[in-house]
Amino acid sequence: MAVEKTSTWRTIALYVGLTLAAVVVLFPFFWMVVTAFKQPGTAFSPEIFPSAPTLDNFKRVLGDFGFGRYFVNSVIVATTAAAFATLFASLAGYVFAKKQFFMRDRLFGFLLLSLMIPGMMYVVPQFAIITKLGWMNTYKAMIIPHLANVFGLFLMRQYMMTIPSELIEAAEIDGASERQVFTTVMVPLSIPIIATLFLLTFQFHWNNFLWQLIVTNVERLYTVPVGLAMFKSAHEELYTLKMAGSCISILPIAVLFFFAQRYFIEGMTMGAVKE
Amino acid sequence: MTNHGTGGDGARAGRTWSLTKHARDNLTAYTFLAPFLIIFLVFLVYPVVYSLYLAMHQVPADSFDVFGGLRFVGFANFMKLFTDVKFWWSVAMTLYYAALIIPAGIAASLILALLLNNRLKAVAIYRSAFFLPYVLDMLVVGIVWTLIYSPHVGILVRIFESVGISAFTEKGFLGMPGSAMPSVVFANVLKGAGFGMILYLSAIQNISPSLYEAAAIDGATSWQRFTRITLPLVKPITFFMVIIGTIAALNAFVEVYAMTSGGPNVDVGGRALGATWVTGYYVFDAFYNQWRLGYASAMSYILLALTVIVSLVNRKFLGADNT
Numbered sequence: 001m002a003v004e005k006t007s008t009w010r011t012i013a014l015y016v017g018l019t020l021a022a023v024v025v026l027f028p029f030f031w032m033v034v035t036a037f038k039q040p041g042t043a044f045s046p047e048i049f050p051s052a053p054t055l056d057n058f059k060r061v062l063g064d065f066g067f068g069r070y071f072v073n074s075v076i077v078a079t080t081a082a083a084f085a086t087l088f089a090s091l092a093g094y095v096f097a098k099k100q101f102f103m104r105d106r107l108f109g110f111l112l113l114s115l116m117i118p119g120m121m122y123v124v125p126q127f128a129i130i131t132k133l134g135w136m137n138t139y140k141a142m143i144i145p146h147l148a149n150v151f152g153l154f155l156m157r158q159y160m161m162t163i164p165s166e167l168i169e170a171a172e173i174d175g176a177s178e179r180q181v182f183t184t185v186m187v188p189l190s191i192p193i194i195a196t197l198f199l200l201t202f203q204f205h206w207n208n209f210l211w212q213l214i215v216t217n218v219e220r221l222y223t224v225p226v227g228l229a230m231f232k233s234a235h236e237e238l239y240t241l242k243m244a245g246s247c248i249s250i251l252p253i254a255v256l257f258f259f260a261q262r263y264f265i266e267g268m269t270m271g272a273v274k275e
Numbered sequence: 276m277t278n279h280g281t282g283g284d285g286a287r288a289g290r291t292w293s294l295t296k297h298a299r300d301n302l303t304a305y306t307f308l309a310p311f312l313i314i315f316l317v318f319l320v321y322p323v324v325y326s327l328y329l330a331m332h333q334v335p336a337d338s339f340d341v342f343g344g345l346r347f348v349g350f351a352n353f354m355k356l357f358t359d360v361k362f363w364w365s366v367a368m369t370l371y372y373a374a375l376i377i378p379a380g381i382a383a384s385l386i387l388a389l390l391l392n393n394r395l396k397a398v399a400i401y402r403s404a405f406f407l408p409y410v411l412d413m414l415v416v417g418i419v420w421t422l423i424y425s426p427h428v429g430i431l432v433r434i435f436e437s438v439g440i441s442a443f444t445e446k447g448f449l450g451m452p453g454s455a456m457p458s459v460v461f462a463n464v465l466k467g468a469g470f471g472m473i474l475y476l477s478a479i480q481n482i483s484p485s486l487y488e489a490a491a492i493d494g495a496t497s498w499q500r501f502t503r504i505t506l507p508l509v510k511p512i513t514f515f516m517v518i519i520g521t522i523a524a525l526n527a528f529v530e531v532y533a534m535t536s537g538g539p540n541v542d543v544g545g546r547a548l549g550a551t552w553v554t555g556y557y558v559f560d561a562f563y564n565q566w567r568l569g570y571a572s573a574m575s576y577i578l579l580a581l582t583v584i585v586s587l588v589n590r591k592f593l594g595a596d597n598t
Contacts, residue, residue: 018390022404025465031430032419044428092311101304114319118526118582120558121575124329124568125322148314178303207412209529225414232418239422246415257410261403264410269473
């Protein structure tokens with residue numbers, strides 16, 4: 001409904017509506033931050049802004065409860081996984097977009113079919129494989145099983161198909177090897193989608209709580225969400241600390257979203273719009 | 276990169292050494308594909324097969340060698356599932372979850388999209404605000420909501436009391452069988468609405484303004500314009516929302532883990548069953564808490580079957596709709 005003549009009253013009503021909606025949608029995060037700054041033991045005080053705000057909760061969570069360590073683990077796992085998942089998806093996306101090869105279309109259909117499989121289905125057998133490989137309680141167990149990102153491959157292929165093949169042919173005539181074509185033609189021209197996929201896979205791994213819970217049972221390898229879940233069951237009542245841990249857990253993604261929201265929104269909705 | 280004509284040279288050159296080029300292309304293609312394909316085969320294809328193998332085995336409870344002591348039991352796990360009240364209850368709860376989250380998610384997404392579909396200065400800021408929760412961690416969101424939903428002193432209980440409703444004070448929103456599932460769904464809808472909002476917004480903005488102008492000339496009210504023009508034209512998005520809502524219900528786990536652990540219990544014919552005991556959570560519970568790997572695998576196969584059915588129904592409807 002494109003608005004032709006927007007009356008003042010209508011504008012006011014819309015702003016009120018938008019603001020109300022924002023308050024409702026963001027309230028949990030607001031409450032989380034507020035509670036994290038409350039004095040320990042006063043998590044349930046109804047004051048909207050703490051009268052005596054404190055950083056104690058953050059200090060204790062990061063120091064005494066090991067969230068500093070968990071944070072480092074999360075950064076290691078999410079960064080490594082995002083880098084390799086993006087690399088593998090761009091290598092594969094390139095050949096699906098630009099090469100003719102044996103079984104190409106069938107293989108692509110088969111890959112897409114796997115998107116249908118419910119995630120819960122993988123939990124037990126993947127755990128079994130990790131156990132058999134002797135990878136329990138290692139970074140590689142947290143990272144490697146999720147490096148084949150089919151949705152990411154799909155995004156890459158769609159994007160790379162729009163790059164003119166003439167550019168590749170020109171580079172080949174100039175004597176570029178296959179690897180050079182990829183690194184000097186495809187990668188520079190695909191930076192927006194590479195950035196998008198890196199952010200999306202980083203976000204996925206940062207939030208991938210269930211898998212990391214399953215393959216780690218030593219505290220030194222916990223990621224932030226796993227640490228938070230363990231903390232939740234061990235100290236049910238320490239809500240100010242739990243909220244401080246929660247803040248730490250979502251901060252990196254919130255910051256990334258703040259600076260790169262266009263990539264997040266486009267990347268996440270691209271597959272759906274293509275339907 | 277210099278431009279070598281229109282690509283005709285390349286095509287002709289290709290034909291002259293086509294055989295070797297063909298073989299070489301295949302080799303290059305599969306070299307580039309190798310890292311992705313190896314991971315895909317080992318960690319995404321093989322597990323589906325191995326899961327079926329596990330579903331036909333039982334892990335003895337006292338086995339120290341996790342997967343060495345597997346005992347073949349054939350279809351026993353599946354047979355047991357069919358007589359497991361807890362399992363059928365979980366399927367019912369999954370359907371209940373879907374029945375709540377699909378309409379609520381669609382309504383919330385549509386409302387946000389309609390609000391944003393106006394030429395206002397701050398629209399971009401609101402759009403970001405609505406989308407932000409979608410990228411954040413469900414576990415954290417769930418934990419924060421357990422605080423908000425807390426009994427006696429939780430903020431929501433206090434707000435309800437201030438308007439004279441004290442029904443939730445004693446046990447909190449997540450502690451009562453009647454309100455537990457709607458509360459889990461509510462938290463999830465607020466987190467996810469930004470995604471549907473973007474889809475609806477782009478669909479609405481693709482509708483030609485002339486349709487609304489013509490309707491306005493014919494004297495249609497804005498409600499009529501919404502129900503007769505907007506709704507029918509965003510139907511593909513609505514359909515998509517139904518599908519992803521169903522898939523989300525079949526996969527629901529983290530929100531339940533974070534907020535209710537499947538509870539609170541309801542007495543159904545003398546049996547204690549969890550009011551938020553969805554199938555995804557049962558799979559986790561059978562695996563992680565009870566160490567019944569075969570049983571959990573069998574259950575995940577039923578989840579797969581349900582997902583395939585949903586997708587087939589979807590394809591049938593979508594096909595009928597678009598062609």
